Amino acid sequence: MLARYFLRGSGPLQMIYLQINPTVMPLKPITANTRGEKKIYLLKPRGFCAGVVRAIDVVKIALNLYGPPVYVRKEIVHNKHVVDELRGLGAIFVEELEEVPSGARAIFSAHGVSPEVRRQGKERNLAVIDATCPLVTKVHLEAVKFAREGYTIVLIGHKNHDEVIGTLGEAPAKMILVESVADVDALTLDDPSRVAYLTQTTLSLDETKDIVARLEERFPMIRGPKSQDICYATENRQMAVKGVSEFCELILVVGSANSSNSKRLVEVGQNYGVRAYLVNDWSDVHPEWLEGIKSVGVTAGASAPEHLVEQIVAALNEKGFGDLEEVEMVEEDVRFSLPPELAGASSQLYGISAPSR
Ligand code: SF4
Numbered sequence: 043m044l045a046r047y048f049l050r051g052s053g054p055l056q057m058i059y060l061q062i063n064p065t066v067m068p069l070k071p072i073t074a075n076t077r078g079e080k081k082i083y084l085l086k087p088r089g090f091c092a093g094v095v096r097a098i099d100v101v102k103i104a105l106n107l108y109g110p111p112v113y114v115r116k117e118i119v120h121n122k123h124v125v126d127e128l129r130g131l132g133a134i135f136v137e138e139l140e141e142v143p144s145g146a147r148a149i150f151s152a153h154g155v156s157p158e159v160r161r162q163g164k165e166r167n168l169a170v171i172d173a174t175c176p177l178v179t180k181v182h183l184e185a186v187k188f189a190r191e192g193y194t195i196v197l198i199g200h201k202n203h204d205e206v207i208g209t210l211g212e213a214p215a216k217m218i219l220v221e222s223v224a225d226v227d228a229l230t231l232d233d234p235s236r237v238a239y240l241t242q243t244t245l246s247l248d249e250t251k252d253i254v255a256r257l258e259e260r261f262p263m264i265r266g267p268k269s270q271d272i273c274y275a276t277e278n279r280q281m282a283v284k285g286v287s288e289f290c291e292l293i294l295v296v297g298s299a300n301s302s303n304s305k306r307l308v309e310v311g312q313n314y315g316v317r318a319y320l321v322n323d324w325s326d327v328h329p330e331w332l333e334g335i336k337s338v339g340v341t342a343g344a345s346a347p348e349h350l351v352e353q354i355v356a357a358l359n360e361k362g363f364g365d366l367e368e369v370e371m372v373e374e375d376v377r378f379s380l381p382p383e384l385a386g387a388s389s390q391l392y393g394i395s396a397p398s399r
Pocket residue numbers: 091092093094152175176177178243244273274275276303344
């Protein structure tokens with residue numbers, strides 16, 4: 043089922059579609075590995091989400107339209123392979139805008155930025171293209187709204203993550219970050235009757251549920267977002283891991299160490315009793331992990347390219363994992379329009395990134 047939402051950002055109205063997942067049942071029953079052959083369960087949805095596809099397209103289109111160099115503030119998405127590929131095409135990645143020459147073209151990453159960074163962009167007279175994922179923008183808008191209404195906002199998220207830094211920047215004097223139930227227990231608020239909470243988009247659903255429950259216990263009048271902030275891609279990939287966990291002895295999650303949603307997939311697998319590891323690519327897979335193993339689940343975080351998954355499946359195949367079953371938990375068909383700065387360039391959409399060579 044799809045729900046349609048409209049977002050108003052700095053540019054024209056953006057239409058986005060969010061998937062509503064009414065069930066955690068796989069679309070087709072999962073077959074237990076009773077034959078004892080070595081089997082791969084390939085999870086779906088996996089890999090690139092709509093926000094990541096859009097952000098990569100933004101960089102490629104900007105390079106194509108304007109030519110290099112195009113500066114990108116922070117990793118456009120948290121994946122080394124993606125960043126290396128774009129660097130090879132002429133993108134220059136910087137940590138802060140002060141590294142960008144005045145008047146140059148700069149792209150903001152999918153994780154979003156604070157108003158202060160936008161101000162710096164204007165001050166340096168940069169031609170900014172904003173690749174912030176619309177679902178991150180949704181959280182920013184909620185923060186602004188609650189702050190205007192006089193709420194103290196408790197943001198559930200991970201300290202120092204780019205997305206969290208950007209969201210906190212919307213109302214720094216009114217927002218408090220919590221990472222755990224213990225952090226909620228330690229909260230002291232001036233007006234406990236006027237509190238709201240928001241979350242990072244890429245958290246563990248289970249862990250966040252516990253933190254929200256504790257917030258509601260401590261602050262019965264607390265308000266939350268109209269629809270959950272954890273995004274459809276995070277939710278769907280976690281559901282797929284849960285769904286397959288009883289069938290797998292091992293789960294390999296393709297993703298980078300700084301990718302929040304990828305790390306959450308590993309934790310979900312482990313919480314459901316499966317050995318699970320985060321790997322950049324096949325070279326990270328330790329041979330001993332596969333010793334005595336008959337069933338391996340393979341998935342990828344929202345910023346990990348599909349060719350790395352294919353590489354792992356092929357390598358497992360060579361190791362005798364000859365049986366492959368794709369487990370589809372939910373149909374995912376979400377797309378975001380390009381940012382207003384690139385309106386009119388949609389004929390140049392690249393879609394999924396090509397393999398790095
Ligand atoms: Fe957007 Fe979710 Fe993808 Fe992050 S993981 S870029 S919030 S769709």
